[in-house]
Amino acid sequence: MKLHGILLLFLYAANGFSQTAEEQVLFVKSRLDSIETFQADIKLHVDISFIKMPDKEALAVFKKGEDVVIKSEDFVLIPKRGLDLSFSELFEYPFMVVDRGEVEGQSTSLLAISILPSDNKADFSVANLHIDTQKQRITWAEINTKKDGAYTLRLTYPDSQAILPTKLDVSFEMDRIRIPLNFAGSDVSIDRKKIRAADQKTGKIRLALKYRNIEKTQ
Amino acid sequence: MRLLYIETYKLFRQSRTYYAILALFFIEAIVLLSAYYQGTGIIDIVLANLKDTFYFQGKLLNGNLIIYFILNSFWFHVPLLCMIIVSGMLTTEYQEKTLQTVFMQPVVKWKYLLAKYIVASLFTIFLVLLLALTSFILSYGIFGKGDLVVYTNGLTFFEHDDAFYRLVYAFLFGTLSLVFFSVVSLTLAVLLKESFKTWIAAALFLIVSTLLLKIDLGNEVWNQIAFFKLNNTWQYFFNHDIEWNTIIINSVLMGLYILVTMLVGLFLFQKKDIG
Numbered sequence: 347m348k349l350h351g352i353l354l355l356f357l358y359a360a361n362g363f364s365q366t367a368e369e370q371v372l373f374v375k376s377r378l379d380s381i382e383t384f385q386a387d388i389k390l391h392v393d394i395s396f397i398k399m400p401d402k403e404a405l406a407v408f409k410k411g412e413d414v415v416i417k418s419e420d421f422v423l424i425p426k427r428g429l430d431l432s433f434s435e436l437f438e439y440p441f442m443v444v445d446r447g448e449v450e451g452q453s454t455s456l457l458a459i460s461i462l463p464s465d466n467k468a469d470f471s472v473a474n475l476h477i478d479t480q481k482q483r484i485t486w487a488e489i490n491t492k493k494d495g496a497y498t499l500r501l502t503y504p505d506s507q508a509i510l511p512t513k514l515d516v517s518f519e520m521d522r523i524r525i526p527l528n529f530a531g532s533d534v535s536i537d538r539k540k541i542r543a544a545d546q547k548t549g550k551i552r553l554a555l556k557y558r559n560i561e562k563t564q
Numbered sequence: 565m566r567l568l569y570i571e572t573y574k575l576f577r578q579s580r581t582y583y584a585i586l587a588l589f590f591i592e593a594i595v596l597l598s599a600y601y602q603g604t605g606i607i608d609i610v611l612a613n614l615k616d617t618f619y620f621q622g623k624l625l626n627g628n629l630i631i632y633f634i635l636n637s638f639w640f641h642v643p644l645l646c647m648i649i650v651s652g653m654l655t656t657e658y659q660e661k662t663l664q665t666v667f668m669q670p671v672v673k674w675k676y677l678l679a680k681y682i683v684a685s686l687f688t689i690f691l692v693l694l695l696a697l698t699s700f701i702l703s704y705g706i707f708g709k710g711d712l713v714v715y716t717n718g719l720t721f722f723e724h725d726d727a728f729y730r731l732v733y734a735f736l737f738g739t740l741s742l743v744f745f746s747v748v749s750l751t752l753a754v755l756l757k758e759s760f761k762t763w764i765a766a767a768l769f770l771i772v773s774t775l776l777l778k779i780d781l782g783n784e785v786w787n788q789i790a791f792f793k794l795n796n797t798w799q800y801f802f803n804h805d806i807e808w809n810t811i812i813i814n815s816v817l818m819g820l821y822i823l824v825t826m827l828v829g830l831f832l833f834q835k836k837d838i839g
Binding site for chain 1: 616617618624710711713719723
């Protein structure tokens with residue numbers, strides 16, 4: 347049985363795109379599901395036009411079935427979405443996979459798919475993913491949530507085997523900031539035109555991850 | 565030197581000097597208390613929009629933010645206190661006729677006033693030092709350390725070490741602005757002689773200066789060199805990139821304004837009759 351499984355894996359890997367989109371997703375899911383825990387030192391870089399913040403360091407602790415916990419002695423902004431590196435929210439409820447065809451990646455062609463939850467309990471309405479079918483991992487994701495708007499992830503991996511990224515860009519839509527004027531210093535000139543123009547902004551958080559340990563199931 | 569010593573002695577013999585110091589502590593205590601009870605609410609309002617997108621780890625209501633709040637008292641309260649005390653250094657002498665007694669002795673008028681200007685400036689520096697020391701000790705002691713967040717056309721965060729040195733520089737350069745107001749009040753005392761008139765004129769000068777700070781003069785050069793535009797120089801330390809050139813130019817200009825105001829005062833005092 348075990349040998350059969352290995353053979354099946356080998357055939358899947360060798361055949362690449364001959365698998366259906368759903369099979370590809372399930373294969374990636376099984377790789378992600380194998381991660382039980384990990385701890386990673388993260389460096390957070392905030393890239394939002396109206397926020398200037400020095401890069402921050404923190405510790406990310408992941409346990410399967412739980413949200414990632416971020417620990418830091420500094421003040422850090424942690425994006426509400428995008429830190430679920432196991433993509434568990436996508437696969438929590440039954441879903442459908444729609445094949446969107448191939449797209450060009452940086453060095454290889456990628457499979458574009460959409461995941462549509464078939465259960466109303468799911469937190470997202472649609473998720474578009476780019477899957478590297480040869481390395482069996484997600485390189486890009488755009489997830490439209492029901493409550494927190496849409497966010498995009500771009501994942502960069504250290505080698506061809508890794509399932510967890512070492513670089514992660516999380517982009518999201520956010521409202522402009524509304525500061526009560528009495529908080530601003532007396533001299534602060536409020537550029538109202540600029541503020542109005544910045545009504546909706548795209549923010550980005552860049553994370554560099556350095557894993558202390560990763561525990562996987564065999 | 566002897567004149568300086570005498571003026572310092574007279575200043576610290578006046579009860580109003582101690583009232584001013586007490587008032588300074590009182591302002592500081594109010595800022596600390598309001599921060600203690602309402603600070604979290606203020607931070608929540610400031611970060612309300614970000615709460616949709618982010619979780620926050622760590623606390624922003626810390627000593628650095630409180631010192632920044634206290635620094636904002638530079639705008640009005642501390643200069644007002646300085647002006648009241650400093651102008652009193654001369655107006656009381658006019659009222660109590662002690663000036664006439666002084667000038668019965670071989671004292672050069674301009675040197676006498678110059679001593680007052682110097683002591684007034686030193687007293688202002690002393691007040692700022694006292695304010696800085698107590699605010700650093702109390703704020704860090706009560707609220708601890710942490711990142712400083714300020715709003716200058718966007719939110720800027722500074723890590724503790726960075727925030728600390730920016731706050732220290734802000735106190736240092738803010739002192740120049742306070743010295744200017746003290747020197748102006750002494751010059752007004754030369755002109756008006758009476759305490760109440762001088763206080764009203766000094767307060768008016770301060771209010772108008774504060775109002776004019778926000779007014780655009782429509783000309784880059786005037787916006788750069790007008791004295792009331794220089795009073796916010798300390799705020800430049802809370803821009804992400806410190807504009808040292810602007811700060812140095814502003815400080816040199818402020819130094820010149822102080823010098824010119826002093827010279828005008830010395831000239832008028834020398835010309836005027838005492839009586």
